[in-house]
Amino acid sequence: MWADHLSIARCRACMAEHDLAEAIGLMGAGFFLLNRELILELWRQEMEFTAGQRPTADKAVGRS
Numbered sequence: 001m002w003a004d005h006l007s008i009a010r011c012r013a014c015m016a017e018h019d020l021a022e023a024i025g026l027m028g029a030g031f032f033l034l035n036r037e038l039i040l041e042l043w044r045q046e047m048e049f050t051a052g053q054r055p056t057a058d059k060a061v062g063r064s
Contacts, residue, residue: 007033 011026
C-alpha cells in the first residue's frame with residue numbers, strides 16, 4: 001500500500017529532472033490512489049455511524 005503512494009515522491013523526482021511527461025503520469029496515478037482510498041474511508045465512516053443507529057432484531061420485536 002505505501003509503495004503505491006511513493007508514486008507522488010517519484011513524481012517530484014521526475015519534476016526535478018525535468019521529465020514532465022513522466023511526472024504528470026505519476027501524479028495522476030497518485031491522485032487516483034488517494035481518491036480511491038478517500039472514497040473507501042468515507043464509506044467505512046458512514047458504515048460505523050449508521051451501525052449504531054440500526055435497530056437490532058431484539059429491539060425490533062420489543063425485547064431489550
